[in-house]
Amino acid sequence: MSTQVVGQRTAAESGHHDMVVLDNVVKYFTLSRTSLFHAPDAVHSVDGVSLRIEAGGVLGLVGESGSGKSTLARVILTLLRSTSGTVTIDGVDVTNLSQGAMRRVRRTAQMVFQDPHAAMDPRMTIGESMTSVLTQHGVGTRAERRDRVSLALSEVGLDDSYIDRYPGECSGGQLQRVGIARALLLDPKVLICDEPTSALDASVQARVLNLLDRIKDERELTMIMISHDLRVVRHVADRVAVMYLGQIVEVADREKLFTGASHPYTIALLAAGLESGRRHEATVVAAGEPPSPIHPPAGCRFNTRCPLATDRCREEMPELREVGADHEVRCHRWEEARGLLCADETAP
Amino acid sequence: MPDQLEIDNLTVSFGAEGAPPVLDGVSLGVAKGEVLAIVGESGSGKSMTAMSVMKLLPRGARMKAGGIRFDGVDILGADERTMNRIRGDRVSMLFQQPKRMLDPTATVGRQVAEPLRRYAGLSRHKAADRVIELLSDVGIAEPERRAKAYAHQLSGGIAQRVMIAMALAGEPELLIADEPTTALDVTVEVQVLRLIATKRAELGMSVLFISHDLGVVSSLADRIAVMYAGRIVEVGTTDQILRQPQHPYTRSLIKCATLARELDGSLFVIPGDVSSARSITKGCRFMPRCPVVEEAHLHDSCDAEEPPLSGCANGQVSRCWATIETRRSA
Numbered sequence: 236m237s238t239q240v241v242g243q244r245t246a247a248e249s250g251h252h253d254m255v256v257l258d259n260v261v262k263y264f265t266l267s268r269t270s271l272f273h274a275p276d277a278v279h280s281v282d283g284v285s286l287r288i289e290a291g292g293v294l295g296l297v298g299e300s301g302s303g304k305s306t307l308a309r310v311i312l313t314l315l316r317s318t319s320g321t322v323t324i325d326g327v328d329v330t331n332l333s334q335g336a337m338r339r340v341r342r343t344a345q346m347v348f349q350d351p352h353a354a355m356d357p358r359m360t361i362g363e364s365m366t367s368v369l370t371q372h373g374v375g376t377r378a379e380r381r382d383r384v385s386l387a388l389s390e391v392g393l394d395d396s397y398i399d400r401y402p403g404e405c406s407g408g409q410l411q412r413v414g415i416a417r418a419l420l421l422d423p424k425v426l427i428c429d430e431p432t433s434a435l436d437a438s439v440q441a442r443v444l445n446l447l448d449r450i451k452d453e454r455e456l457t458m459i460m461i462s463h464d465l466r467v468v469r470h471v472a473d474r475v476a477v478m479y480l481g482q483i484v485e486v487a488d489r490e491k492l493f494t495g496a497s498h499p500y501t502i503a504l505l506a507a508g509l510e511s512g513r514r515h516e517a518t519v520v521a522a523g524e525p526p527s528p529i530h531p532p533a534g535c536r537f538n539t540r541c542p543l544a545t546d547r548c549r550e551e552m553p554e555l556r557e558v559g560a561d562h563e564v565r566c567h568r569w570e571e572a573r574g575l576l577c578a579d580e581t582a583p
Numbered sequence: 584m585p586d587q588l589e590i591d592n593l594t595v596s597f598g599a600e601g602a603p604p605v606l607d608g609v610s611l612g613v614a615k616g617e618v619l620a621i622v623g624e625s626g627s628g629k630s631m632t633a634m635s636v637m638k639l640l641p642r643g644a645r646m647k648a649g650g651i652r653f654d655g656v657d658i659l660g661a662d663e664r665t666m667n668r669i670r671g672d673r674v675s676m677l678f679q680q681p682k683r684m685l686d687p688t689a690t691v692g693r694q695v696a697e698p699l700r701r702y703a704g705l706s707r708h709k710a711a712d713r714v715i716e717l718l719s720d721v722g723i724a725e726p727e728r729r730a731k732a733y734a735h736q737l738s739g740g741i742a743q744r745v746m747i748a749m750a751l752a753g754e755p756e757l758l759i760a761d762e763p764t765t766a767l768d769v770t771v772e773v774q775v776l777r778l779i780a781t782k783r784a785e786l787g788m789s790v791l792f793i794s795h796d797l798g799v800v801s802s803l804a805d806r807i808a809v810m811y812a813g814r815i816v817e818v819g820t821t822d823q824i825l826r827q828p829q830h831p832y833t834r835s836l837i838k839c840a841t842l843a844r845e846l847d848g849s850l851f852v853i854p855g856d857v858s859s860a861r862s863i864t865k866g867c868r869f870m871p872r873c874p875v876v877e878e879a880h881l882h883d884s885c886d887a888e889e890p891p892l893s894g895c896a897n898g899q900v901s902r903c904w905a906t907i908e909t910r911r912s913a
Contacts, residue, residue: 299768300739406856407625436624436795437839441850444842448849463769466842470850507769521770523724524740 253323254290254425254457255311255344259283260320262303262310266529276529280306282481283320285555288474290325290424293451293458295472295489297465297504301525303481304461308427311459312344313337325424342372345418349430351410355402361388362398365417372421387416391446408439415446419454426451427459432467444470465508469493474561477501480528480536483555487562497558497569499541535567542575543568586612587789588636588757591649595631595640603861606631607813610649613757618783618790620800620821622836623810626857629793632810633759636791637676638666654756671702672753679762681742685734691718692730695749702753717748721778740771747778754786761793776803797840801825809833812860812868815892819899829901831875865889867904875905 262281269276281303288294296304309315311322313329321330329340348354355364362384369380385395391412402410411431418426428447432440448471451458460471468475469489476486477500485498496502503521521540526532535553538544548567555565566572590611596604606628613619621629634640636651638658651658653669661669678684686694695717696710705713711730718726721744734742743763750758760779764772780803783790794800800807800821807824809817809832817830828834835853843851859871866886870876876885884890884904893907894900 299770406858408856437797437836438624438853439856441839441842441852445849445852465769470842503770507773524738524771 252290253287254292254325255286255288255459256321256323257284257286257307257311258321258323259285260307260310260322261318262306262315263318278528279481279531280528281310281317282531284478284481284483285320286476286483286486288457288459290457291455292474293460293472295468295475296459296461296478297463297468297475298478299463299525301480301528302478303528304478305429307478308346308429308459308461311425312346312427313340338372342421343423344425344427345421345423347411347414347418347426347428347431350434351407351414352402354414355410357402360399360401361405361413364402365398365413365420368417368420374421383420384416387419388413390419390450391416406439407435408442411435411439411443412446415443415450419450422454423456425457425459427461429461430463431460433462433464440467447471465493465504477504480525480531482536482565483563484537484565485563486555487559491559491562495559495562495573497562497564497573498537498566499543499568499572499575500537502572502575503540535565537566543571585652585655587615587617587654588613588791589650589652590632590636591651593632593635593646593648593651595628595635595647596645597643603813605813606635609810609813609815611808611815611818613789613791615756616783616787616789617806618792618804620792620794620804620807621810622794622797622800622807624795624857626812627810628813629795629810630761633676633761633791633793636759637670637674671698673755674757674759675750675753675755677743677746677750677758677760677763679765681739681746681763681766682734682737684746685737685742687734689733690730691732691734691737691745695730695745695752698749698752713752714748717752718745721745721748721751721782722774723748738771739767740775743767743771743775744778747775747782751782751786755788757789757791758783759791759793762795763792764799765794765796772799779803797825797836809836812857814868814902816869816903817899817901818892819901823897823899827899829899829906830869830903831873831905832869833901835872835874867902869903875903881905881908 260281261283263277263279266276266278284307298304306315310317317330321328324340324343327340332340365384366380369375369383374380375383384398388397393412397413432443435443444467450456460468462468473489475489475492476483477498479500485492485496485501492501496505500521523540526539532539534550535548538548541548553565553567555563558564558569590609593606593609594604595606596602609632621632623629635646640646648659653674692711692714695714699705699710699713714730715726718729723729723741723744737745764775767775776799792800792804804821806818806820808815809830811832817824817833824833828837838851839853845851853872855872860868865888867889870885876882881904890902890904890907892900892902895910
């Protein structure tokens with residue numbers, strides 16, 4: 236581990252400092268035993284994910300439900316212990332920490348949740364909810380805590396009148412701002428947003444995204460934006476990773492991903508977004524739904540829904556390989572896949 | 584030819600007498616075989632409109648209307664028995680949370696069979712066969728296995744397909760779909776929208792499609808009605824609404840939906856929020872958030888009187904003084 240830390244420091248000196256480094260992270264959930272004679276099944280939620288996020292960068296994490304993106308977020312936040320692999324945040328390996336050390340680490344990474352009404356205790360006022368975060372981490376005196384709460388609220392554009400309100404008295408948009416203010420209380424370096432706008436109306440969504448944009452710049456935050464909405468990801472992220480059944484299938488610089496997507500799954504996602512946006516028959520649609528993460532298909536995990544799948548795809552799992560500068564794809568037929576998107580773009 | 588569904592001057596209110604209504608003078612018609620979408624933010628009254636048609640409003644709601652007619656039948660005056668008949672096989676509904684709508688204690692097969700047994704009077708055996716047909720018809724693989732499954736064993740997409748199979752079992756004349764794809768993944772959303780489009784063509788049914796997402800609606804709807812704070816503010820064909828929106832609220836919604844950027848790179852937002860409409864008793868409800876009030880120098884008329892729904896020859900109508908003014912001077 237010591238060598239890793241040294242490596243981080245040299246990287247920092249050269250100006251490119253990785254804030255979050257994931258190395259082959261695996262998270263399985265073991266299911267209860269169904270037979271005496273077989274080993275219990277496991278859900279392969281996250282299956283060998285390696286990623287780097289530069290300090291100040293925004294990574295968009297895209298995938299369907301069940302792809303493992305929220306599990307990955309919880310592993311990074313040390314809310315779940317990974318089955319194997321390491322997570323390094325700001326140069327500290329957080330994978331095997333004591334309770335106390337983990338508590339300190341949690342201050343550096345905070346989370347904004349999808350449904351703000353579900354993320355707040357309905358019986359506590361907003362002030363109480365927020366103060367309890369500071370109390371738990373033993374921050375400040377009572378008066379200092381009250382000041383910090385009010386400061387955090389003003390940072391997201393809410394006045395002190397919200398301190399005594401209950402979550403039920405707020406709209407979704409207001410409460411999502413409270414959620415963001417609460418995440419900022421402990422001065423985190425990393426902010427993970429799990430579908431922060433998908434429960435909100437279009438008009439409120441833009442406001443929350445603007446707020447996140449501003450806060451990211453002001454606080455020089457590193458962000459992970461989990462979303463199924465590619466428009467949102469395109470707006471906020473500078474790099475995008477696409478997950479499918481626990482694996483990263485494509486990761487690239489934002490513009491490369493949106494203009495030169497090379498994995499059939501990414502292309503299907505882009506096409507689905509286009510189709511629901513205009514009257515337009517997309518050429519690629521992923522058939523059916525993702526298979527069960529308990530028994531993922533052999534070979535490439537996308538082969539059951541892929542229009543390009545061959546026998547090789549059904550037998551041999553493709554590796555994540557570099558296809559251009561800062562562009563990796565997990566597909567045997569990525570060159571042909573690229574053609575699908577071009578054909579699609581020329582359609583009216 | 585009269586519309587399949589006619590809603591005339593529908594007003595719904597809750598609470599004390601004189602409290603501002605949640606639906607205020609809504610009139611809409613859905614022609615036979617047409618897909619009409621109602622679009623608006625939460626609280627605009629779009630779901631309330633759908634529930635009124637089915638007479639399934641929450642307790643305490645007071646409904647007043649010039650009339651709601653389905654295929655000529657007066658729904659307002661209909662008794663519970665007539666309503667049950669209509670809800671049974673002539674009008675069906677789809678909801679946002681398909682898994683919550685399914686009974687967790689009964690198999691899929693039993694639930695899909697229920698309306699067949701009750702309304703079509705099929706025998707147990709015949710109903711079971713028909714269930715398999717219906718399930719495979721909505722694109723469910725291995726229908727025999729799925730029929731034996733319980734709601735918690737299904738993914739959201741499959742559960743919504745089951746709901747569609749159930750809704751279409753009686754070959755309804757009208758399908759009311761309230762945000763049927765909001766909880767689904769994008770790739771599955773496209774599949775479900777396509778399925779609804781196919782079934783509508785096959786059965787020639789009308790669809791009342793409710794959504795907050797203009798993008799979703801645009802691929803399916805023939806016409807779009809935009810609602811704001813309990814009022815219809817614009818109605819037109821899908822092309823008219825998307826290409827030549829007249830009401831400033833519709834224009835703002837489109838900008839939000841496409842994540843349009845301002846000059847400084849930030850995303851376009853509509854200032855203020857819906858609650859500002861509550862205090863308005865006589866003027867235009869969108870005025871406190873309206874981007875054109877100032878530039879059109881119409882502040883006085885917008886403040887004094889709510890604009891009527893008015894339109895031009897092509898059938899597109901909107902509720903805005905600025906638009907009326909432009910049309911007059913043109």
